[in-house]
Amino acid sequence: xxxxxxxxxxxxxxxxxxxxxxxxxxxxxxxxxxxxxxxxxxxxxxxxxxxxxxxxxxxxxxxxxxxxxxxxxxxxxxxxxxxxxxxxxxxxxxxxxxxxxxxxxxxxxxxxxxxxxxxxxxxxxxxxxxxxxxxxxxxxxxxxxxxxxxxxxxxxxxxxxxxxxxxxxxxxxxxxxxxxxxxxxxxxxxxxxxxxxxxxxxxxxxxxxxxxxxxxxxxxxxxxxxxxxxxxxxx
Amino acid sequence: xxxxxxxxxxxxxxxxxxxxxxxxxxxxxxxxxxxxxxxxxxxxxxxxxxxxxxxxxxxxxxxxxxxxxxxxxxxxxxxxxxxxxxxxxxxxxxxxxxxxxxxxxxxxxxxxxxxxxxxxxxxxxxxxxxxxxxxxxxxxxxxxxxxxxxxxxxxxxxxxxxxxxxxxxxxxxxxxxxxxxxxxxxxxxxxxxxxxxxxxxxxxxxxxxxxxxxxxxxxxxxxxxxxxxxxxxxxxxxxxxxxxxxxxxxxxxxxxxxxxxxxxxxxxxxxxxxxxxxxxxxxxxxxxx
Numbered sequence: 001x002x003x004x005x006x007x008x009x010x011x012x013x014x015x016x017x018x019x020x021x022x023x024x025x026x027x028x029x030x031x032x033x034x035x036x037x038x039x040x041x042x043x044x045x046x047x048x049x050x051x052x053x054x055x056x057x058x059x060x061x062x063x064x065x066x067x068x069x070x071x072x073x074x075x076x077x078x079x080x081x082x083x084x085x086x087x088x089x090x091x092x093x094x095x096x097x098x099x100x101x102x103x104x105x106x107x108x109x110x111x112x113x114x115x116x117x118x119x120x121x122x123x124x125x126x127x128x129x130x131x132x133x134x135x136x137x138x139x140x141x142x143x144x145x146x147x148x149x150x151x152x153x154x155x156x157x158x159x160x161x162x163x164x165x166x167x168x169x170x171x172x173x174x175x176x177x178x179x180x181x182x183x184x185x186x187x188x189x190x191x192x193x194x195x196x197x198x199x200x201x202x203x204x205x206x207x208x209x210x211x212x213x214x215x216x217x218x219x220x221x222x223x224x225x226x227x228x229x230x231x232x233x234x235x
Numbered sequence: 236x237x238x239x240x241x242x243x244x245x246x247x248x249x250x251x252x253x254x255x256x257x258x259x260x261x262x263x264x265x266x267x268x269x270x271x272x273x274x275x276x277x278x279x280x281x282x283x284x285x286x287x288x289x290x291x292x293x294x295x296x297x298x299x300x301x302x303x304x305x306x307x308x309x310x311x312x313x314x315x316x317x318x319x320x321x322x323x324x325x326x327x328x329x330x331x332x333x334x335x336x337x338x339x340x341x342x343x344x345x346x347x348x349x350x351x352x353x354x355x356x357x358x359x360x361x362x363x364x365x366x367x368x369x370x371x372x373x374x375x376x377x378x379x380x381x382x383x384x385x386x387x388x389x390x391x392x393x394x395x396x397x398x399x400x401x402x403x404x405x406x407x408x409x410x411x412x413x414x415x416x417x418x419x420x421x422x423x424x425x426x427x428x429x430x431x432x433x434x435x436x437x438x439x440x441x442x443x444x445x446x447x448x449x450x451x452x453x454x455x456x457x458x459x460x461x462x463x464x465x466x467x468x469x470x471x472x473x474x475x476x477x478x479x480x481x482x483x484x485x486x487x488x489x490x491x492x493x494x495x496x497x498x499x500x501x502x503x504x505x506x507x508x509x510x511x512x513x514x515x516x517x518x519x520x521x522x523x524x
Contacts, residue, residue: 048416049415050412050415050416070415070420071415071416072414072415072418072419072420072421073418075415075416075417075418076418080416081416083413083416087410087412087413087416088413089405089406089409089410089413090409090410091405091409092402092405092406092409096402096405096406099399099402100399100402100403100406100417100419101417102399103399103403103417103418103419104417104418105418148417149416152417152418
């Protein structure tokens with residue numbers, strides 16, 4: 001469903017991403033493994049239109065070409081990003097964040113039902129609808145961020161380090177939730193430091209090193225590769 | 236005493252309304268608009284012209300002045316300010332650039348008004364009949380102005396807090412980068428909000444013209460007061476505008492009636508200083524990260 005091809009990105013002379021290509025199908029969880037500074041966050045931001053990439057890239061979502069659209073139009077096409085550091089509106093309440101999540105026109109139909117689904121997915125948010133987000137715990141803020149992204153009725157959801165700063169129990173809960181989101185037919189592209197958890201739920205994975213994709217395989221195969229075990233699974 | 240408090244509440248409501256527009260322009264569009272008071276005076280001249288020329292009541296004149304002010308401010312933003320927005324690398328840089336640009340704009344607007352109307356003071360008499368309230372008499376135009384002020388300020392507040400569009404405007408003030416992620420066109424929202432702030436201060440100008448004398452050069456006083464109220468209430472905070480505006484208005488009126496009218500500006504700044512000493516981020520502001 002999501003097809004990225006020839007995506008390159010440079011910070012000054014430093015080439016952060018070099019001709020990256022990847023795909024995410026519907027109902028599929030795809031993870032990107034890579035060390036700090038490998039370009040994982042830049043990749044997600046470039047797909048979402050938040051970073052200007054070098055000419056020649058091709059980003060297709062279904063039959064829509066996102067390559068030249070600004071970030072706010074890309075959301076309208078059905079691609080939502082949950083950025084690292086969450087990118088939620090800390091001064092606003094949970095309810096207001098969810099209201100804004102449904103700001104894209106594509107999300108207006110069935111908004112109430114979707115809100116209900118999100119609150120069922122994250123029951124804790126229902127209790128705190130009128131709390132200011134900045135006063136909530138890291139895990140709860142992550143729920144707001146994912147819930148807000150889901151409110152935009154995305155076809156593909158990009159998640160940048162969703163487990164960052166969460167307790168192991170919360171991480172577990174979060175990944176179980178992501179499984180349920182996938183069952184609804186969404187494609188998930190996941191960037192994670194926590195490689196063992198993400199390979200556990202992922203169908204496929206890409207290994208990104210110094211801005212280049214050096215390996216691509218099913219999650220089960222990746223788990224067994226010695227290079228992957230050494231670099232990302234602490235084995 | 237009662238009269239002083241009534242006058243103070245009315246003045247304070249005006250200050251709050253003026254400050255709301257400035258805090259919108261500054262909080263969302265990141266334009267520190269030093270030509271703000273000139274827009275107010277221009278609207279006052281507009282209302283005066285409509286009243287003396289076409290015998291149009293200032294309150295009916297609002298229906299004309301508000302959309303015109305909105306469009307003119309939109310044009311100012313698009314022509315004069317959006318090049319600054321495009322070249323600014325950070326929001327702080329935009330703030331400095333906008334101060335310089337709008338400072339110049341203030342002189343241009345003032346010059347145009349001086350050439351059209353000269354330096355004389357203008358006023359007109361509309362609804363000047365006395366009304367008895369709480370054992371005091373107060374001019375009907377002041378009460379009417381206060382009522383319209385509450386109506387405008389209240390509906391703006393509700394629109395900003397209760398609708399999706401208003402929440403989107405606040406979201407841009409909180410985090411413009413994240414706003415893009417929920418399909419908000421930040422550049423368009425900033426332009427719209429700047430124009431909205433301009434329309435708001437123009438409506439305040441119309442209301443003020445019904446009971447105060449004004450001249451082509453009195454804009455700067457209103458810019459100063461709006462700045463004081465915005466900073467005192469906490470930048471970007473609507474409730475802060477209301478409280479700080481009322482505080483300023485009531486204290487001014489009390490000092491003028493109980494001690495000496497010459498001391499109002501001194502009281503303004505004394506109050507401002509005290510608030511900043513006790514709460515540097517303003518009454519409702521949070522210390523910046």
